Amino acid sequence: MPVKDCQTEKLILDTAMRIFFTEGRMHATTQEIADEAGVNRTLIHYYFRSKKVLLDTLLKNARIEFSGNSDRILLSNLPFREKTEKFIGDFLNRLMKYPYLEPFITMNIIQERFKNKKLPIPAEPPAAIKHYINEIDTEMKAGNIPGKDPAQFALNLFSLIVYPLLTKQIQIRLLDLDDKAYQKILNERKKIIMDTLLPVNTNK
Amino acid sequence: MPVKDCQTEKLILDTAMRIFFTEGRMHATTQEIADEAGVNRTLIHYYFRSKKVLLDTLLKNARIEFSGNSDRILLSNLPFREKTEKFIGDFLNRLMKYPYLEPFITMNIIQERFKNKKLPIPAEPPAAIKHYINEIDTEMKAGNIPGKDPAQFALNLFSLIVYPLLTKQIQIRLLDLDDKAYQKILNERKKIIMDTLLPVNTNK
DNA sequence: ATTTTTGTTGACAATTTTGTTAAACAAATT
DNA sequence: AATTTGTTTAACAAAATTGTCAACAAAAAT
Incomplete structure (x- = not known):
């Protein structure tokens, strides 16, 4: 046995x-x-009593495992540029392991909302994100980052990090690549994202 | 009859x-x-004979309705900047209507692959995308766009367009916004994306 | 060693979802 | 009016998925 x-x-x-x-x-x-x-x-x-409980447990676990590290990074004292770079790296690492976590969360919210006609999220306010957004705001006002809306910068950041991993299946076909070539592209993402959002002085 | x-x-x-x-x-x-x-x-x-046939029909329809317009834009003679701007606008419009089309496609591919152990996509090569990527390459070599890999630029573009619409549920909580505020952000995306990927000369 | 607790299993029940059939129905042609 | 053709419906069957139960095995406690 x-x-x-x-x-x-x-x-x-x-x-x-x-x-x-x-x-x-x-x-x-x-x-x-x-x-x-x-x-x-x-x-x-x-x-677990039911499938639903199992899924809820999954989500809770994922959130803890997820936010732990990145929260620490976002709340740290690192200068903005280094902090962002670390955050990107950490986020990418997690995504390599769990690329479909976010769609899963989205699905769940949508489904619960449809069934219960009410929001399933107690909506804990994510303090680390808020803190980071304040820093973006400071950088913007100091003229270190172009743009005026920190939320848009954050959206850009998340988009550039998450999307390529989320849509691997589609992109491989769209860009006419194979698995290996796509993996190579993903490995270069961190640098690409930094160059796109926080280019080193263009106005020398 | x-x-x-x-x-x-x-x-x-x-x-x-x-x-x-x-x-x-x-x-x-x-x-x-x-x-x-x-x-x-x-x-x-x-x-439709079965649910599966219905879903397949949906996908076929969506692909036609989708690629029709954007293909025309991508294959047009517009200068790169205008073309990109139009493409973004067109893409965003479609996404406002069908934000979950791409996840649906991804799901389907994953599911089919799991069941049949073979690729469900005949993989028609998307000529319009290929054409556009060539143009990106030209622009890069001419020094009009930073970077060296057209695929990365395309990925950036798709990411910035799609992701914010895809994850509305999550972002609203993450960025501490309500429905209206998020809609406002989405309406500004086109300009933001252009400024991010194709900023007007900073070195005047 | 025996009892108790915890973990595991197979058989079965309930529920949910999909698919089928035959019959009813409406409109237009004969 | 009767026939044909395409559409719609209800009742039913089948399949897939989830949930429950009692019996059993292993480990822990007594």
């Missing part, structure tokens, strides 16, 4: 994370999760 | 488009589609 390791719960969680966040299989069933975790499907109900 | 009505068929299609591409309800059932179209669910099977 397989030695019971108390690892089962974690095994299920990890497998589900991989399926939903890494592979993006939104429609995966509990059976698929159980099979790929190598456990009986009933165990999913034993450890 | 009564002239083939097309009304019901189109009604179903339009409703499904709205549900999947506009509202992003990936898990919508045929019952939901039928209800919101105000028709009997059986009619979905009458006009």
